[in-house]
Amino acid sequence: MKLLVTHRFRLYPNKRQERQMEDTLETCRRLYNSLLADRKERGTGFYEQEKSLVTLKSEEKFLRAANAQVLQDVVLRLDKAFQAFFAGLSRHPRFKRQGRYSSFTYPQLGGFKITGSRLKLSKIGSVKVKLHRAITGNPKRCTIIRDVDQWFACIIVEREQESADATLVNAKPPVGVDLGTANLAVLSDGTVFHNPKHFSHAVKRINTLQKSLSKKRSGSRKREKTKLLLAKAYRKVRRQRDDTAHKVSRYLADTYSCIAFENLKILNMVKNHHLASAITDSTWGKLRTLTAYKAERRGGRVILVNPAGTSQKCSECGEVVLKDLSVRVHRCPRCGLILDRDVNAARNVLKRGLERALVEEQPLLVQRRVISRFAPVKQKASGFIRG
Numbered sequence: 115m116k117l118l119v120t121h122r123f124r125l126y127p128n129k130r131q132e133r134q135m136e137d138t139l140e141t142c143r144r145l146y147n148s149l150l151a152d153r154k155e156r157g158t159g160f161y162e163q164e165k166s167l168v169t170l171k172s173e174e175k176f177l178r179a180a181n182a183q184v185l186q187d188v189v190l191r192l193d194k195a196f197q198a199f200f201a202g203l204s205r206h207p208r209f210k211r212q213g214r215y216s217s218f219t220y221p222q223l224g225g226f227k228i229t230g231s232r233l234k235l236s237k238i239g240s241v242k243v244k245l246h247r248a249i250t251g252n253p254k255r256c257t258i259i260r261d262v263d264q265w266f267a268c269i270i271v272e273r274e275q276e277s278a279d280a281t282l283v284n285a286k287p288p289v290g291v292d293l294g295t296a297n298l299a300v301l302s303d304g305t306v307f308h309n310p311k312h313f314s315h316a317v318k319r320i321n322t323l324q325k326s327l328s329k330k331r332s333g334s335r336k337r338e339k340t341k342l343l344l345a346k347a348y349r350k351v352r353r354q355r356d357d358t359a360h361k362v363s364r365y366l367a368d369t370y371s372c373i374a375f376e377n378l379k380i381l382n383m384v385k386n387h388h389l390a391s392a393i394t395d396s397t398w399g400k401l402r403t404l405t406a407y408k409a410e411r412r413g414g415r416v417i418l419v420n421p422a423g424t425s426q427k428c429s430e431c432g433e434v435v436l437k438d439l440s441v442r443v444h445r446c447p448r449c450g451l452i453l454d455r456d457v458n459a460a461r462n463v464l465k466r467g468l469e470r471a472l473v474e475e476q477p478l479l480v481q482r483r484v485i486s487r488f489a490p491v492k493q494k495a496s497g498f499i500r501g
């Protein structure tokens with residue numbers, strides 16, 4: 115079976131290359147906004163927009179500076195944003211303000227190429243890259259990302275999946291996961307992952323910087339400096355969150371075969387304005403995605419289940435035992451079960467997961483569904499670029 119793996123490498127562009135990458139981001143941002151306006155005003159669809167790109171390029175000079183496939187990918191990206199919106203997974207696509215567009219993608223090999231410690235990018239040049247691990251397999255896509263003042267390349271590689279030993283996978287137990295705010299995750303077997311302390315440290319630092327930013331005169335150098343510090347503080351949170359999600363997901367994928375999560379609405383999470391909770395929320399999303407990715411590589415799978423009533427139901431006898439958030443222990447009057455509230459919820463998640471696993475063969479990963487819908491479209495697009 116073919117498998118897609120993502121590698122992330124740090125880039126060290128020189129001044130000229132950096133300027134060119136900035137320019138490409140800006141070009142893509144302008145194109146994205148004009149395509150979005152077009153869809154809003156005239157209701158144009160993906161195929162029409164894809165075709166109109168050629169005409170657009172002859173009309174708009176600024177588009178010529180960027181690689182054709184990179185621009186093509188912007189059309190696809192906007193369409194994906196709409197698909198996610200229609201599927202109820204995210205908000206309606208919005209116009210990107212200046213500086214708010216931070217990545218562009220070469221959708222196929224040729225536009226980018228790896229030779230030694232250099233990454234050759236069409237229209238940008240040969241950029242120094244730190245390959246901290248060897249790339250095995252065929253590079254398929256390359257996304258260049260600006261992260262505040264650093265640059266990265268995310269390279270998607272296709273390789274043959276080493277077939278997971280079925281007996282080994284089956285020897286692992288299944289598990290249910292209850293995601294929470296007091297604790298990041300509680301498992302049906304009683305394992306607890308606490309919310310890391312650095313989350314609250316980061317919140318303090320960000321609040322201090324935000325306050326100091328509001329006192330600085332707009333346009334002043336001090337304000338720009340504080341803005342950069344703030345962006346770096348946010349980046350630190352993001353990296354810590356990702357690190358936590360990586361560690362927990364690795365544990366889950368290594369230890370269990372079938373991993374059941376609640377199918378919480380991501381849309382609701384994004385609306386959370388309280389910073390500390392927002393960090394936890396985004397960690398959940400990351401955790402689920404990464405666990406699915408890693409479990410699949412080890413022959414396991416992630417199952418998403420209906421979250422309704424998981425904390426109220428008795429995981430032993432099914433009796434509904436109503437309790438508000440302050441009640442931390444589940445006590446069942448019917449069967450006498452006394453259990454930590456979250457562990458009880460996690461056991462319910464596991465139960466539903468196992469029921470679901472019997473019915474459905476495919477892993478229920480929303481993201482994968484969205485991506486696979488576009489696979490044939492991408493190939494179609496590639497033929498048209500060469501012409």
Ligand SMILES: [Zn+2]
Pocket residue numbers: 428429430431432433446447448449450451
């Ligand atoms: Zn009971």
